[in-house]
Amino acid sequence: MTAGMTGEREQAIRRRQMASFGRLLADFSHEMCNHLAVIQEANGLLEDILAMEGGEGTPLFAALGEATGQIGQRVRRSAEFCQHLSGMAHRSDTPFSSFSVNELLAELAVFLERSARSRQVALLLELGQEIDPIYNEPALLQHVLYQLYAFSLDLLSNGQTLIISTAQAEAGVVISFRLVGVPELELAGMSETVQAAVVSLGTKLEHMEITGEGAVDSSGFRLLLPSLSVA
């Protein structure tokens, strides 16, 4: 077997792994949405009964109203999470597809915010307007973006900011990572597997020249994600 064939086989296995994992996550989020729907209806029924029974102004009514309100709020928040999870999971339904980079990033950010917050790092998304959909590997892009985020987060500390932005380019979409508070960074420190995954997307990472306010204290990198031709 040639090295080329081994590489292709590995890629095929990796795609199948991602598809299986995506399928499992999609089923899980679907199941969770069903449970949440039952909880929401049961909670709504409690609210209906409370409203019918009257008793406004009593401490019991107030306490029960507060409790059902909290349940309703948490159910809505959980449903949003599940819907984002489902969206993420379905990215691996087909290896190559046409998708919006902004939507994919917004979906991912919901899950990244927690780890950024725990390190007291602010995560900001600056998504460009009117960005065309691109044809590429969405599940692989998710993986790459997560790894780039993790790489950036390791360089950031308390009170610093990570800004992930997108912009339209002629050949695709530029995704930039700006680390505010980190004057210098070395891309060679990134793992070889991540760099290989970036190459599989048909692109490469490059240092970003930062100008304007706060430029001295900032560094960053970017990649131009190309829209591949439909096979």
Place this chain on the structure above:
Amino acid sequence: MKGKLKGIKLLIIDDEAEFAATLCRRLRLRNIDAVDAYSGQEGLVRLTEVNPNIVILDLKMHDMSGLDVLEKIKASDASIEVIMLTGHGSIRAGIEAGEKGAFDYMIKPVDLPDLLGKINEAVKKQAEGNEGKT
């Protein structure tokens, strides 16, 4: 809203029995004549018994696909308006349901005021269709 929906018959078909039963109860509290069924097959049986104006139909059920149930409902009476309930990942199937004649689709869990609004729109569309026939 309550007044407009009074007098309509509504069938909920969802194999998540607790969900269907509780939603049914809440709709009845709002004077909507709602009936529930906990599988696709049971739903089709209830369809002939109840003769509903509106059906709320889950897309994924253990015995039958919601799309298959939708086709059978429309074949039996094309004027019945069907609102599909889908998971977020099944949006494509929700769109397919629209192509097969579903009135609309909603993503679970659904807020009751939104569902009531959708039922109201479906009733209005049905009434317009009936006026066109006369």
